[in-house]
Amino acid sequence: MAYDVIVIGSGPGGYVAAIRAAQLGFKTAVVERESLGGICLNWGCIPTKALLKTAQIFEYTQHSKDYGITVADAKVDFEAVIKRSRGVADKMSRGVQFLMKKNKIDVLMGNGKVKAKGQVEVTDKDGKAAVHEAKHIILATGARARELPNLKIDGKNVIGYREAMVLPQQPKSMIVVGSGAIGVEFAYFYATLGTKVTIVEFLPRIVPVEDEDISKELEKIYKKKGIEIMTNASVEAVEASGNGVKAKVKTQTGEVTLEADVVLSAVGISANIENIGLETLGIKTDKGRVLVDKYYQTNIPGVYAIGDMVPGQALAHVASKEAIICVEAIGYNEKKYAHKPEPIDYMNIPGCTYCAPEIASVGYTEKAAKEAGYEVKVGKFPFSASGKASAAGATEGFVKVIFDAKYGEWLGTHMIGANVTEIIAETVVARKLETTYQEVLDSIHPHPTMSESVKDAIEVAYGEAIHL
Structure with missing residues (x-):
């Protein structure tokens, strides 16, 4: 078969790239060796959040008396916990299957490999190989668990x-x-x-x-x-x-x-760059990652790479945005898209950790800001002073904000607390818009919410604290 775009890998980078390519009118195929959705949907982001939710609910039962509720003899059915997590993952993978059909994207099951310029070889589970042609090949093969020499994963010990x-x-x-x-x-x-x-x-x-x-x-x-x-x-x-x-x-x-x-x-993780044909075309790598330009083209025209296999933060939302920028840049060059997309600012990528309490951050840490030469204003607001947090029984943690003292630029935000992954986006958008502290303080935040603690932390930084 001949395609405009073939994407190797169907994780949050690969399947997003395929969908955006189809939206722009490219005849598109995606190659996947295991399950649509890649590691994120099947073995990473999604099923782990299902497990963590179970742990959170069990923790609630342990402290139910704090809320005036008696729960007698709560027990963990570990097998059922795992089964629920797998069910959530399977549902999400089926959702990606639906999106492939909806966007008329061909799904080629098997191991994908760049065979030659403009050619992808797909070998199915029976060892049968087929060669497909594509003007543009996007590598999105993701990563796997990193192994230390003295800590080999054997699946048992x-x-x-x-x-x-x-x-x-x-x-x-x-x-x-x-x-x-x-x-x-x-x-x-x-x-x-x-x-x-x-x-x-x-x-x-x-x-x-x-x-x-x-x-x-x-x-x-x-x-x-x-x-x-x-x-x-x-x-x-x-x-x-x-x-x-x-x-x-x-x-x-x-x-x-x-x-x-x-x-x-x-x-940590290791990028999946082996056995995908990089050596065949002489695609350049460094420190286990594929080297690309700001639009994710490799040193070989027509071959691109996105996601965990390229330098930058190995995060699902980063891979998805890289996918869109990569495809839109291809679309611009092919006169299927009106303008060149704006490259990613890797200093404005939110990071989220879903333990309890959650962690969310973006931009400079206090130490990094000072090392970069900024004179900083720092504000911390503890959730113990938040009305919503007290009502929810979730008073652990705080919001910490960092501003440039000279111009009021928002340099970074760091949070630890309940559901803080849901409120970090305010900082991301504000930093993108080059907002100063004053615009945020002039924007009314709803009460009572956890999110108003961001505004409270900024007030602390500028000596205007009301609730502390």
Whole structure:
């Protein structure tokens, strides 16, 4: 078959690219080797949120008396918890199937590989190969769990995120290696359901990409939940021991041995750039990522790459936006789109972590702003002073805002608290519009809400606090 656009991979980058291409009038196909929707819909963003919601509901039952409700003998049916999560993922994948049909996109099931310039070879599960032609080829093959040399994922003693979502039974104890989003989300899920969890983090603090105040707050809350945290520590070796494992952990004061039922490796991701034909065309890579221009074209005209396999934040919403920009740039060049799309500002990408309490952030941390030469104004507003948070029984955490003292530019926002992932977008839009603190203070925020705490934090930064 001959197409205008073939997309290899159907995750939040690939399927969005295919849909946008079809909308612009391109004859489009998408290649997928497993399930439509990719890792995000099937093994990442969506099913993990289903698991985390279960943990949150169970946590509510543990504290129901605080709300004047008595819940007797609440128990976890772990098998049913996993089944619900898989059901949510399957439903979302079927939704992508519907979108493919709706937009008349051909779905080619199998392993996709660039065979030559303008050619994609698709090998199905039976080993049968077919070659398809396309003027434009978009690579969107995503990423997988990263493996450390001394921490190989075997699916039994050492597991990755995929295994963590479908364990046949709940472990009594777990060691989580790595405290990024994946690590702290699974730590919360399992600890809330009753698993004894220990987090081992190589760097000096957990959630290390976040503002330091966020890290300190989450560590304090997690320790209160009974989660043990070891920072400046690394797992040197893991060996089977009876029905569990022994992990040798190197710390600043020496080596200790931890015992648990299982070890979850959550040390980041590796891009899927092998066996997709990069070498055939001489497509350039660096540090395991495909190099692209601001419109996601590789060094080979007609071949593009988006999502986790290119430099930048490995986030679903980033992949989706990269997909749209990539396709619209192709559309502009083919006279199917009116203007060149605006490239992404990677300093204005919101990051969200769905543990409890949630974490949401965008822009500069306080430390990064000062290192960049800004004189800053910082405001923090605790949710303990929020009427809505008090009514909801969700007073943990705070909103922290950072502004440039000279011009009032909104440099960054960092939040930890209930549902803060739902309110970070205000900062993203305001920063895009180059808003100063004054425009935000002049915009009336609804009361009582968690979101008005953003305005309250700005008031703190400028010495105008009303509620603190």
